[in-house]
Amino acid sequence: MVLARCTACEHRDGNKPITVFIAWRDANFERHGVKTNLCASCFVSRIAPLDVERDPTERLTCPACHIDTENDYDAVYCNSFIPGYGRRDVEAPFCNACAAQFRIWAQASGMTLEDRGRAEDSPSSKVSPEEVLASLGIQVRGAA
Ligand SMILES: [Zn+2]
Ligand SMILES: [Zn+2]
Numbered sequence: 001m002v003l004a005r006c007t008a009c010e011h012r013d014g015n016k017p018i019t020v021f022i023a024w025r026d027a028n029f030e031r032h033g034v035k036t037n038l039c040a041s042c043f044v045s046r047i048a049p050l051d052v053e054r055d056p057t058e059r060l061t062c063p064a065c066h067i068d069t070e071n072d073y074d075a076v077y078c079n080s081f082i083p084g085y086g087r088r089d090v091e092a093p094f095c096n097a098c099a100a101q102f103r104i105w106a107q108a109s110g111m112t113l114e115d116r117g118r119a120e121d122s123p124s125s126k127v128s129p130e131e132v133l134a135s136l137g138i139q140v141r142g143a144a
Contacts, residue, residue, distance in 0.1 A: 006039035007108035009048070012040045016083040020047055021113075022106045023077045024099070032103070035109030046105065047078055050092040064098035074099035076106075 001014045015036035025031050038047065050063045059070040073093035080088045094102060 003035060007037045007111070008041060008042040008105075011039050011041075013041075015132050018043045018047075018083065019081040021079040022103075022110070023079075024075065024103060031064060032107075033113035034106045034110040035113055036070075036106065038109075041078070041081075042109075046102075047080055047090070050076075050078060051088060051090045060093040062095040062098050063092050064102070065095060067095050069093045069124055072096075076102055 002016050003012065004017050005012045006017060017039060020036045020038055020043070021033060022036065023033040036042075042105070044133060049114055050071055052063065058075055061067065062073070064067045066088045072095075074093055074096050076092045078088075078092065080090070082088060092102075
């Protein structure tokens, strides 16, 4: 029996939690990150619906309300570490309203991560995916 509680619903279901790092950028391009440890039911209701196969030719739609977000989406990134399965990465093209709701849920459901990458010196520099992961505390193979 695993004693950890789900950081979202606070239920203790006895299974190993699914760790999900959730990240996004706000209107000022500042990065935000949250670490959650979810029970299976929270994962299934919140994260799994974001993980859909997309036809490369089809237009993007919001995973929550399904409106067309091809030209204006508000991305939320989820890196999930599923016991016995491994890692799944998802980028969700939310509409603005649904992104805001999802972020509110994420912030209420996990631990806010310190944004070590918020550079004061070079606001124009591009941030690589490796830096994003490193800021979330995930070691990237081959990184210096
Ligand atoms: Zn839960
Ligand atoms: Zn939406």
